[in-house]
Amino acid sequence: xxxxxxxxxxxxxxxxxxxxxxxxxxxxxxxxxxxxxxxxxxxxxxxxxxxxxxxxxxxxxxxxxxxxxxxxxx
Amino acid sequence: xxxxxxxxxxxxxxxxxxxxxxxxxxxxxxxxxxxxxxxxxxxxxxxxxxxxxxxxxxxxxxxxxxxxxxxxxxxxxxxxxxxxxxxxxxxxxxxxxxxxxxxxxxxxxxxxxxxxxxxxxxxxxxxxxxxxxxxxxxxxxxxxxxxxxxxxxxxxxxxxxxxxxxxxxxxxxxxxxxxxxxxxxxxxxxxxxxxxxxxxxxxxxxxxxxxxxxxxxxxxxxxxxxxxxxxxxxxxxxxxxxxxxxxxxxxxxxxxxxxxxxxxxxxxxxxxxxxxxxxxxxxxxxxxxxxxxxxxxxxxxxxxxxxxxxxxxxxxxxxxxxxxxxxxxxxxxxxxxxxxxxxxxxx
Numbered sequence: 001x002x003x004x005x006x007x008x009x010x011x012x013x014x015x016x017x018x019x020x021x022x023x024x025x026x027x028x029x030x031x032x033x034x035x036x037x038x039x040x041x042x043x044x045x046x047x048x049x050x051x052x053x054x055x056x057x058x059x060x061x062x063x064x065x066x067x068x069x070x071x072x073x074x
Numbered sequence: 075x076x077x078x079x080x081x082x083x084x085x086x087x088x089x090x091x092x093x094x095x096x097x098x099x100x101x102x103x104x105x106x107x108x109x110x111x112x113x114x115x116x117x118x119x120x121x122x123x124x125x126x127x128x129x130x131x132x133x134x135x136x137x138x139x140x141x142x143x144x145x146x147x148x149x150x151x152x153x154x155x156x157x158x159x160x161x162x163x164x165x166x167x168x169x170x171x172x173x174x175x176x177x178x179x180x181x182x183x184x185x186x187x188x189x190x191x192x193x194x195x196x197x198x199x200x201x202x203x204x205x206x207x208x209x210x211x212x213x214x215x216x217x218x219x220x221x222x223x224x225x226x227x228x229x230x231x232x233x234x235x236x237x238x239x240x241x242x243x244x245x246x247x248x249x250x251x252x253x254x255x256x257x258x259x260x261x262x263x264x265x266x267x268x269x270x271x272x273x274x275x276x277x278x279x280x281x282x283x284x285x286x287x288x289x290x291x292x293x294x295x296x297x298x299x300x301x302x303x304x305x306x307x308x309x310x311x312x313x314x315x316x317x318x319x320x321x322x323x324x325x326x327x328x329x330x331x332x333x334x335x336x337x338x339x340x341x342x343x344x345x346x347x348x349x350x351x352x353x354x355x356x357x358x359x360x361x362x363x364x365x366x367x368x369x370x371x372x373x374x375x376x377x378x379x380x381x382x383x384x385x386x387x388x389x390x391x392x393x394x395x396x397x398x399x400x401x402x403x404x405x406x407x408x409x410x411x412x413x414x415x416x417x418x419x420x421x
Contacts, residue, residue: 008343010313012111012134016151039134046137050147 358383
């Protein structure tokens with residue numbers, strides 16, 4: 001699974017990093033985004049909804065938030 | 075059935091761009107949104123910094139608009155390219171360091187490049203003649219269209235009837251009669267249109283969408299340029315201008331003093347880049363020292379740090395000072411008297 005490290009970036013930069021990574025993937029691929037800004041818990045799912053991607057999991061461990069996305073059709 | 079015509083809308087997250095896109099969708103146009111991140115945007119991350127703001131419902135308003143409209147939103151990082159707009163605006167600044175006209179030209183030009191790359195037909199903005207003193211005037215709106223290269227492919231649905239027909243109107247696939255003729259600073263027509271469409275809970279930014287329109291922020295940015303002797307910045311610089319008290323006892327360094335827990339937490343992410351201070355005998359703020367302070371400056375900074383701690387009235391406060399190399403030492407200092415901090419030290 002492809003992974004993007006967006007830790008210590010503030011929204012909307014983690015969203016942009018996720019967006020740029022998703023653009024390189026195919027439908028059905030998965031992407032893991034590592035973040036620290038709690039704003040991603042709202043913003044990345046919102047971005048996924050408008051683009052038709054699926055958030056499979058949001059995992060919060062200490063300061064790191066890991067969001068797993070399954071890519072929809074572009 | 076033929077393919078619908080396609081438009082890319084500049085989506086700021088505010089009401090006007092929401093309505094402009096919706097008006098076009100009413101005419102069967104396929105709309106996708108584009109949102110530019112300059113680093114100066116009030117939108118987004120800055121809501122999360124101060125603790126008092128954390129209780130507010132948190133959302134990215136541009137994404138919220140896209141969801142309301144059911145359109146895709148492409149968020150574009152223009153931090154690096156945007157520096158030239160801030161540092162060398164061809165059309166100058168507004169009342170602060172806001173290069174609004176250059177900014178609008180730049181963003182419409184970026185949207186035009188996107189439009190050309192993706193085979194779209196026109197660009198939509200939520201501009202209204204007379205709404206803003208610099209970029210949305212009758213004489214500057216043609217400048218945006220011309221200098222961006224968008225020309226008659228730039229459609230302003232909210233004030234289109236006050237402007238010459240655009241290419242979509244001339245080609246007959248956009249009905250001018252169904253566009254609007256708003257002008258001036260009143261928000262009532264937009265609010266009525268929002269009610270017509272059933273939009274509620276839209277963003278109502280009090281101070282505009284950009285920190286460069288803020289007087290205090292602009293003063294801090296001008297100070298940063300003046301003391302460095304060059305008009306440059308990086309993303310960390312402009313982020314740190316948004317937080318803390320900025321106190322400059324000398325031209326070669328300044329203190330950034332966290333004002334509350336949220337700011338202290340935010341500033342913790344920058345500790346390794348700066349000499350920094352934290353009171354240990356009393357609770358108090360995290361303080362970053364930006365510049366090249368010498369030993370005397372560090373002692374003065376420690377006294378100022380103590381002044382903003384709970385030990386401000388104590389005889390002695392212990393302040394931990396950590397260098398950029400990560401080495402820490404304790405300084406026992408007398409707090410700087412609150413009433414004696416010169417007013418002109420505050421940026």
